[in-house]
Amino acid sequence: MSLTRHLNPRTLPLIITTTLFVALFGFGAISYDAFLSPQVFLNLLIDNGFLLVVAIGMTFVIISGGIDLSVGSIVALTTMVSASLVQHHHWSIWVILPLVLLMGCAFGLLHGVLIQVFRLQAFIVTLGGMFLARGLCYVISIDSISITDPTYTALSEYRLALGEETFISLSGIIALVTLAIAIFIAHYTKFGRTVYAIGGNERSALLMGLPVARTKIMVYVLSGFCSALGGILVTLYMLSGYGLHALGMELDAIAAAVIGGTLLTGGVGNVIGTLIGVLILGVIQSLIAFDGSLSSWWTRIAIGLLLFLFCLLQRIIERSGLGRKAKSTTA
Amino acid sequence: MTEQQAILQMQGIHKRFPGVVALKDVSLRLFPGEVHALMGQNGAGKSTLIKVLTGVENADSGDITLAGKAIRVTSVLEAQELGISTVYQEVNLCSNLSVAENIFIGRFPFRFGRIDWKTMNAKARTALAALNIDIDVSLPLSSYPVAIQQMVAIARALGTEAQVLILDEPTSSLDEDEVERLFDALRKLKAKGIAILFVTHFLDQTYAISDRITVLRNGELEGEYLAADLPRIQLINKMVGREIDESSFARQTESGEAKASAGEPFLAARNLGRAGTLRPLDLDVHAGQVLGLGGLLGSGRTETARLLFGIDHADSGSAKINGVPVSLNSPRKAIRQGLAFCPEDRKTEGIVAELSIRENIILALQAHRGIFRFLPLRKQTQIAEEYVKQLGIKTSDVEKPIGQLSGGNQQKALLARWLATEPKMLILDEPTRGIDVAAKLEIMDLVKTQCRKGLAILFISSEMSEVLRVSDRIAVLRDRQKIGELDGASADEQSIFRMIAGGES
Numbered sequence: 001m002s003l004t005r006h007l008n009p010r011t012l013p014l015i016i017t018t019t020l021f022v023a024l025f026g027f028g029a030i031s032y033d034a035f036l037s038p039q040v041f042l043n044l045l046i047d048n049g050f051l052l053v054v055a056i057g058m059t060f061v062i063i064s065g066g067i068d069l070s071v072g073s074i075v076a077l078t079t080m081v082s083a084s085l086v087q088h089h090h091w092s093i094w095v096i097l098p099l100v101l102l103m104g105c106a107f108g109l110l111h112g113v114l115i116q117v118f119r120l121q122a123f124i125v126t127l128g129g130m131f132l133a134r135g136l137c138y139v140i141s142i143d144s145i146s147i148t149d150p151t152y153t154a155l156s157e158y159r160l161a162l163g164e165e166t167f168i169s170l171s172g173i174i175a176l177v178t179l180a181i182a183i184f185i186a187h188y189t190k191f192g193r194t195v196y197a198i199g200g201n202e203r204s205a206l207l208m209g210l211p212v213a214r215t216k217i218m219v220y221v222l223s224g225f226c227s228a229l230g231g232i233l234v235t236l237y238m239l240s241g242y243g244l245h246a247l248g249m250e251l252d253a254i255a256a257a258v259i260g261g262t263l264l265t266g267g268v269g270n271v272i273g274t275l276i277g278v279l280i281l282g283v284i285q286s287l288i289a290f291d292g293s294l295s296s297w298w299t300r301i302a303i304g305l306l307l308f309l310f311c312l313l314q315r316i317i318e319r320s321g322l323g324r325k326a327k328s329t330t331a
Numbered sequence: 332m333t334e335q336q337a338i339l340q341m342q343g344i345h346k347r348f349p350g351v352v353a354l355k356d357v358s359l360r361l362f363p364g365e366v367h368a369l370m371g372q373n374g375a376g377k378s379t380l381i382k383v384l385t386g387v388e389n390a391d392s393g394d395i396t397l398a399g400k401a402i403r404v405t406s407v408l409e410a411q412e413l414g415i416s417t418v419y420q421e422v423n424l425c426s427n428l429s430v431a432e433n434i435f436i437g438r439f440p441f442r443f444g445r446i447d448w449k450t451m452n453a454k455a456r457t458a459l460a461a462l463n464i465d466i467d468v469s470l471p472l473s474s475y476p477v478a479i480q481q482m483v484a485i486a487r488a489l490g491t492e493a494q495v496l497i498l499d500e501p502t503s504s505l506d507e508d509e510v511e512r513l514f515d516a517l518r519k520l521k522a523k524g525i526a527i528l529f530v531t532h533f534l535d536q537t538y539a540i541s542d543r544i545t546v547l548r549n550g551e552l553e554g555e556y557l558a559a560d561l562p563r564i565q566l567i568n569k570m571v572g573r574e575i576d577e578s579s580f581a582r583q584t585e586s587g588e589a590k591a592s593a594g595e596p597f598l599a600a601r602n603l604g605r606a607g608t609l610r611p612l613d614l615d616v617h618a619g620q621v622l623g624l625g626g627l628l629g630s631g632r633t634e635t636a637r638l639l640f641g642i643d644h645a646d647s648g649s650a651k652i653n654g655v656p657v658s659l660n661s662p663r664k665a666i667r668q669g670l671a672f673c674p675e676d677r678k679t680e681g682i683v684a685e686l687s688i689r690e691n692i693i694l695a696l697q698a699h700r701g702i703f704r705f706l707p708l709r710k711q712t713q714i715a716e717e718y719v720k721q722l723g724i725k726t727s728d729v730e731k732p733i734g735q736l737s738g739g740n741q742q743k744a745l746l747a748r749w750l751a752t753e754p755k756m757l758i759l760d761e762p763t764r765g766i767d768v769a770a771k772l773e774i775m776d777l778v779k780t781q782c783r784k785g786l787a788i789l790f791i792s793s794e795m796s797e798v799l800r801v802s803d804r805i806a807v808l809r810d811r812q813k814i815g816e817l818d819g820a821s822a823d824e825q826s827i828f829r830m831i832a833g834g835e836s
Contacts, residue, residue, distance in 0.1 A: 188445035190437075193428070197436055200425035207423045208487075209408055209437050267427035 012317055013261030013310070017276045024283045032290045038166045044282035046168060049175035050075070050233035050246075052278045055253040056182045057226025059274045062257050063186075064219045065199040065266030066115065066122040070129030071227040072249035074107055076242070077133040078231020083145035083241025086152060093151045101228045107133065108224020112217030126220075130250065137243030144242035147235070156236045171233040178229065182271040195219055199266030255303055256281055259310050280306070336399070338363045338526045339384075339415075339495050344393035346379055353379040354390070357552045359545055361495060361526040366517060368537045368558070369530045371547035372570055372628060372793065377530055380547065381497055384528075385417050386410040398494070416488035420500040422480045424487070426473035431455035433472050434487045458486040462516040478509030482516060489520070496520065497528045500629075502536055506607045514540050532629030533810050534563060534831070548572045563832035570627070571795065571828070595654060597756055597787040598670075600639065602648030609634045611647050612813035614806060616756060621778060621788045623802025623819065625795060625827050631811035632791045633675055636758045639789070640672040641665040666699060669755030673745050673762055675791075677738070681745050684734035688726060689715035691733045691744055696751045718747035722777055739770025746777060756787040763792055775801050795824050807831060 029036035045052070054071050061068045078100045085091040085099075107129055114125045147153070159167040186192040194215045197205040206212050234245055254264075260277030262269025284302045288294045339361040346354040354376045361367050371377050382388040384395065386404035395402050397413060404410045410417075424433045431452045440450045455468040462482050472480055481501055488496060498517075502510045517527055517540060531537055537544065537558070544561055546553040546569045553569045596615035604611030609631045616622050624632040637643045639650070641659040650659050652668050659665050662672070674680035682691055692715045697706060706714075715729040722743045726736060733744055742762055749757055759778065763771040778801050782788050792798050798805060802819040807830045815830050 184445065190439060190446070193432060193436055193439070193446065196428055197425045197432075200427035201423075204423045204425050207407075208425075209411075267425070 013314060014270070014273045014276070016313065017260055017273060017280065017310075021276050021280050021283065024280065024287065028283065028287050028290065031287075035286075035290060038163075040286065042162070042166060042168050042172065044279050044286065045172040045175060047237075047285075048278050048282040049169070049171035050230040050237060051249065051252055051256065051281070052175045052275060053178050053226050053233060054230035054249060055256040055274045055278055056178060056271050057223035057230075058250070058253040059257045059260070059262055059269055059271050060182075060186070060195055060219050061122075061223045062254070062262050062264060063199045063266060063269045064195045064216060065202065066216070066219065067126065067254070067264075068111065068220065068223045068227075069123065069126040069250050070107060070111065070133055071223065071230070071253055072246045072251075073130045073133035073137075074104055074224060074227035075231040075234055075246035075249055076137050076244070078104065078228045079235045079238065079241040079245045080137040080140045080145070080243060081241070082232065082235045083147050084140045086147055086149045087145050093149070093155075097232060100232060101225060104224040104226075104228025104231070105221050106224070107227070108221035109217065111224070112220035115220065116213050116216045134243065140241075140243075142243065144240050144244075147239045147241070152236065152239060156239050171236055174229070174233060178226070179271060179275055186271055191215060191218065196267060199268070201267075252281065252303075255307055259306055261310075261314070263314060335362050335364075337361060338398055340394075340396045341380070341384065342394045342396075344380065344383060344395075345391045346376075346383060346388065347391055353550050354383070355551045357393075357547065357550070358555075359384075359528075359552075360555065361528055362543070363494070363524040363526050364521050365542040366521060366527045366529050366540050368541035368544045369528060369547070370537065370544055370566065370570055371553075375547040375570070376550040377547055378499070379550075381417070381499060381528075381530065384410070385415060385497065411488075411493075414492055414494035415497065416493040416495070417497040417499060418481070418484045418488050418501055422477065422484050424472055424480060424484055426480070427471055429469050430459075430466065430472055430475070430483055431468040433483050434458055434468075434490060438490070455486070458490065459483070461489075461519065462486060463512075463519060464516075476509070478505050478512055481505065481509075481513060485516065489525075493525060495526045495528065497530075499530045500532070501529075502531060502533060510536060532627060534566070534627075535810050537566075538563070546570055564828055567627070567828045567832055571824075598639070598650065598652050599654075600648060600650045603638055603645050603650060604647045605634070605638060605643055605645050606647075608643060608811065609638060610812040612806075612808075614639075614813070616787045616789055617803075618755065618787045619782060619785045620803040621782050621790050621801050621819075623798035623805040624789065624791045624808060625798050625802075625805045625817075626808035626831065628793060629811075630808040630831075631813075632808055633760055634811060635808070636672065636760050636789065636791060639665070640670060640758060642672075666695075666752070666754075670758065671695070671749035671752060671754035671756070672758040673742075673749060673760060675760040675764070677741060677745065677764070682733050682741050685732060687730045688719070688724070688733050688736070688744055689729040692718055692729075692747045692751055695748045699752050714751055715747075718744075718751060722747055722750075723773065737766070737770070739766040739773065742766060742770070742774060743777070746774070750781065754786070756789070757781065758789045758791075760791045761793065762790075763794065763797055771797065795827060799824065799827075809833075 054075060058068055058071060081100055081103065082096050085096050086093065111125050111129055114120050115122050155170055158170045160173060161167045194205065194210045197210055198212055198215060202212060235241060238245065256277035257269065257274050258264065259280055260269070260273030262273060281303060285299050288296060288298050337360040341357070341359040344354050344357045357376065357380060359380065369377050379388065383390045384404070386406045386409050389405065395404065402413060404413065428436065434455045435451050440447045440454065442450065452468050459466065459468065459482065462485060464479065464482050466475065466479065472483060501513065505513065520527060529541060541558045543555065544558050544566065545555045546566065548570060597618045598616040600614040602611040602613065624635060626632055638645050639659060641661045641664055644660050650657055657668055689711055693706060693711045700706065712729060719726060719729055724740050724743045724747070726740065733741060736744065762774050775797060778788060778790060790798065790801055799819065799822060804819050805817045805822055805827065806813055807815050807817060807827055809831045817826060817830070
């Protein structure tokens with residue numbers, strides 16, 4: 001307990017998460033010969049870039065004290081709209097991209113306004129958005145639409161070589177750029193700090209003269225934008241649009257954020273943690289793939305156990321590190 | 332000290348709320364480099380006056396001048412820009428952000444389009460150094476105790492070139508050392524020429540730090556005094572005043588009877604206390620007696636009740652019920668021991684407005700029995716009607732929503748709720764607040780009647796005359812500490828005040 005008291009309770013979960021990731025990766029390296037290569041690490045980003053982007057948006061929402069259940073459905077709708085427009089209507093990708101991003105923002109704006117202006121529960125509002133977006137997919141088509149457009153195919157197959165036999169895909173690059181921008185927004189802009197303040201204590205944030213209403217709405221717009229961007233990455237990764245894409249991704253995104261140290265009660269967390277959360281989910285998948293004998297459902301079991309572990313861990317840190325605060329506020 | 336010009340002057344302030352006059356021709360002067368205490372009982376108009384000054388409320392009439400210029404404050408932000416900053420009782424900061432951020436959020440220093448954390452941390456250290464605080468400003472605010480958080484709030488308030496600092500009960504959750512630290516900081520600010528308006532209920536603290544005292548009573552200015560010229564007993568008299576017709580509250584204590592029943596106490600607390608809330612005290616509550624808690628607002632009356640009922644946990648001392656040691660650490664346990672508690676705030680902690688009178692009365696009894704021993708409706712109605720009759724609750728039907736009853740009748744229904752559980756001891760916290768005089772008398776009579784049936788009662792009221800009227804014995808509290816006990820039969824208001832003032836006369 002004395003160890004936790006000296007450490008910043010905000011960074012401790014991050015340290016533990018990082019240690020866990022290194023341990024898992026190390027375990028893989030010892031167990032499987034081919035595991036310890038830069039490409040295995042880069043593949044984590046390539047295969048999970050879209051999840052990272054979506055989870056970043058989710059992290060902002062959770063830090064503000066809210067939740068966004070619609071992200072997976074918006075990802076699916078984005079793939080569907082993109083595929084339909086390019087395959088059936090032969091629109092240019094350069095028109096489609098801004099259009100779907102705008103659509104994501106519009107969903108976020110709708111959620112934000114309902115939540116902030118009409119004081120509705122974020123859980124219910126975004127649950128509504130989740131059903132709506134998922135349902136709209138099937139209005140476009142109940143079948144998967146394969147994309148054969150040359151620009152999409154080219155972008156999908158693009159690989160940036162980082163050395164001999166190591167490369168990163170476009171979606172990996174976009175995910176990393178998004179991460180960098182998110183770190184900047186979270187730590188170096190007034191908007192970012194206001195998100196933390198609202199998650200910490202909304203009433204105080206109001207009394208300190210911060211633009212609470214605008215910021216809360218913007219957080220959902222940001223999440224909608226990230227979902228649409230994640231949807232674009234999924235479209236490139238799968239080269240198809242389908243109503244069943246990204247089923248349950250909202251839960252993966254929440255899991256990644258929580259494993260990365262973001263508190264569901266708001267106010268605490270950061271996007272680097274979310275990156276590591278995504279990498280942990282990815283490395284578990286890789287380990288199971290390398291093993292070859294386990295069913296992929298073991299990933300779920302591992303994630304479930306990890307979530308239990310991390311929630312418990314956060315509570316323990318809270319009790320020891322913030323114990324003094326809890327005692328004094330009830331006095 | 333040479334006679335100075337007042338930095339802030341409020342004159343002839345009137346403020347009317349629908350049905351009540353909150354402030355009537357109130358004036359206030361603040362001098363630079365002085366701590367000015369604003370004193371008064373509950374409802375005296377202190378908070379309204381501060382709200383007018385900080386732009387939360389607009390006065391109906393009256394003038395405010397700051398540094399010789401007439402000002403009109405219409406919002407908190409405007410007040411802050413003028414240099415009038417307020418620190419509230421609860422720390423209104425975000426405990427998850429760093430100390431430095433809490434001081435600067437909303438007016439971050441920027442560099443190259445991004446928040447300049449280095450400059451911000453340096454500025455925060457300087458701001459806190461001015462208050463004699465040297466801490467790591469990059470840690471979250473929650474890593475520090477409330478006292479430090481309070482200082483951070485002050486540092487934030489001072490940030491915008493404050494000339495006037497208003498502290499609204501800043502010490503209510505601080506312990507003695509922390510209060511001393513706060514006062515050190517205030518003395519430093521005084522020396523810098525900042526005018527400080529200090530609202531508190533603690534007499535010791537008032538005299539420890541204030542140069543000047545303004546007393547409000549019933550929305551009117553009672554007077555402005557130099558602290559050195561105003562003895563405590565006079566301050567108390569001025570705060571409390573005298574407005575209740577003595578004859579209507581003639582004492583009904585039959586001291587002989589009370590004394591006869593006094594033997595082994597029902598509940599005996601020894602050294603019961605909680606750091607920062609209540610200093611250890613001894614308390615005996617006897618069956619068939621009313622123990623009144625006398626004291627000014629903030630003296631620790633409610634805190635005592637909350638400790639006994641297990642809402643707050645005592646961190647020192649022990650309690651015995653009928654001579655058997657008990658640990659009172661949860662309301663459930665307290666209820667099992669035969670205790671019942673009518674809380675102070677009827678609307679939020681007492682009645683369930685949407686439920687019927689019957690449901691409200693039966694609530695505690697049903698909870699006591701547990702859901703597996705459900706009371707049949709017929710039985711419920713019978714109990715409810717019995718208490719409606721016994722306590723004289725004026726209603727045509729026990730199935731009416733309780734929200735439709737008058738305040739006095741709601742209070743009686745609450746009383747019924749706890750009486751229905753057949754408790755051995757009843758704690759009544761401000762049972763007469765917000766109800767008319769006739770209803771007050773009725774409630775007090777009910778208290779006496781129940782007491783005669785052998786119930787032990789702990790009675791809390793801001794109205795000293797009511798405490799005197801119903802109590803067999805009175806425990807006098809001051810500054811969260813018990814300072815003595817008086818016999819209900821022989822005590823009068825003056826003897827209580829003298830005790831509170833600490834023997835001065």
